[in-house]
């Protein structure tokens with residue numbers, strides 16, 4: 001009779017090594033805990049290989065082209081000849097090592113963690129099972145399991161779509177030969193960023209969005225500025241449209257819209273949101289709902305006894321900086337430290353279109369829905385001294401949302417050239433609840449873009 005091998009043991013197992021999971025595994029290992037990190041794909045997750053980093057490399061190249069094209073409005077002439085190969089090479093060689101995570105695995109192991117490549121799942125309280133290429137491994141966990149399984153692209157149930165060779169972000173970042181034309185299904189952050197990047201390289205692009213406006217989570221004013229900027233780049237922006245079906249004849253996609261109109265393109269990018277990787281990780285074995293779309297976490301990132309969750313699966317904001325922030329919280333809790341714990345009042349985010357859309361905290365509507373007595377101030381960038389001097393490419397605005405009773409900002413948007421950088425002081429203001437009266441007494445250097453914040457603050461009835 002063969003005895004069943006005793007399960008391996010670890011203080012902590014991290015299932016899914018997105019940006020936050022990798023940070024948790026490395027930090028706890030460095031602190032002396034025995035840690036197993038499990039990932040079925042690439043250590044580091046979506047951000048470095050298929051998300052933030054490659055998309056921002058595309059955007060960097062695309063924005064350089066746009067800026068060069070502005071020379072004719074400002075300082076002479078420039079012949080611009082876009083080439084995709086330097087972008088594709090940079091993504092393959094500098095960003096992703098040709099989608100190889102050897103360096104990340106070595107970094108993790110150097111920190112003292114053990115890495116297992118395979119599909120991890122909970123198999124009961126304090127137990128994890130990993131299906132690897134060589135079979136199954138059981139791990140008995142002494143202190144806790146941290147879930148960081150992230151998301152995959154969501155593909156909407158549009159008739160015909162599933163049978164076509166559509167792209168998701170994971171294909172778009174690997175493109176070496178640009179298509180002649182592109183339909184982008186979805187006008188969220190991914191759709192808008194990638195549509196503008198491809199269009200600036202000469203791809204005839206249309207964005208198709210079911211909602212009444214693109215970038216719907218942002219202020220309506222921000223959506224309007226970005227829609228106009230995309231249109232100025234020659235992009236068709238179709239909002240409030242239903243898609244009836246999608247066909248592909250071997251070379252061309254045909255997207256039939258609700259009213260019968262047909263759009264054609266040689267490529268189709270699905271950027272219609274994400275689905276969380278929660279369906280096959282054994283949630284039921286620890287008493288959690290196996291159909292959950294996100295996991296409810298407390299301020300220490302605990303889901304239930306012995307289980308922590310971080311990143312996109314917590315539904316607190318699908319951003320790399322959120323995953324890293326929550327990782328820091330979970331590490332402190334797992335090491336028995338005394339906080340600080342999670343606080344989501346001043347979550348910041350930037351959509352890297354040109355103009356960039358930075359925002360923090362609540363939108364005006366969210367603040368009203370929360371029962372706050374709201375006062376807002378808005379100032380257009382082109383009417384500021386710096387915006388006027390900047391001229392070509394100066395679209396944007398600052399909008400501040402204040403609680404009139406408390407005299408503090410609860411949200412703000414910064415749309416414009418370097419809008420994500422200008423956002424910084426607004427994040428400080430919302431996070432630290434700096435009184436509007438104090439903000440108004442600041443020195444705002446002339447002529448900066450951030451000086452427009454002073455104008456917007458002046459409009460608040462506080």
Ligand SMILES: Cc1cc2nc3c(=O)[nH]c(=O)nc-3n(C[C@H](O)[C@H](O)[C@H](O)COP(=O)(O)OP(=O)(O)OC[C@H]3O[C@@H](n4cnc5c(N)ncnc54)[C@H](O)[C@@H]3O)c2cc1C
Pocket residue numbers: 015016017018019020021038039040041042043044045046047050051052053055118119120121148149150151169190277280281310311312313317318319320321322323352
């Ligand atoms: C195109 C694009 C652009 C983006 N741009 C930005 C940006 O500019 N700024 C920003 O802040 N955010 C951006 N994001 C979002 C950002 O990528 C994510 O929020 C970030 O990766 C954090 O995700 P995560 O930590 O939840 O996990 P993920 O990065 O999704 O990683 C999860 C990991 O878990 C693994 N995994 C899943 N299930 C299992 C399992 N059962 N067993 C083992 N392993 C498993 C996966 O293989 C993966 O490696 C972008 C996303 C996309 C798609």
Ligand SMILES: NC(=O)c1ccc[n+]([C@@H]2O[C@H](COP(=O)([O-])OP(=O)(O)OC[C@H]3O[C@@H](n4cnc5c(N)ncnc54)[C@H](O)[C@@H]3O)[C@@H](O)[C@H]2O)c1
Pocket residue numbers: 156158185186187188189190191193208209210211214215216243271272273274317318319349350351352
């Ligand atoms: N710069 C950044 O920080 C950045 C960049 C990209 C992505 N992200 C993160 O990744 C997440 C996912 O991005 P995303 O853009 O895929 O998702 P999203 O949810 O932000 O946007 C998806 C869009 O697709 C639309 N849509 C859905 N089904 C549709 C249909 N059938 N027809 C037409 N339109 C449809 C939705 O109305 C929505 O506007 C974002 O929420 C964001 O947190 C962040």
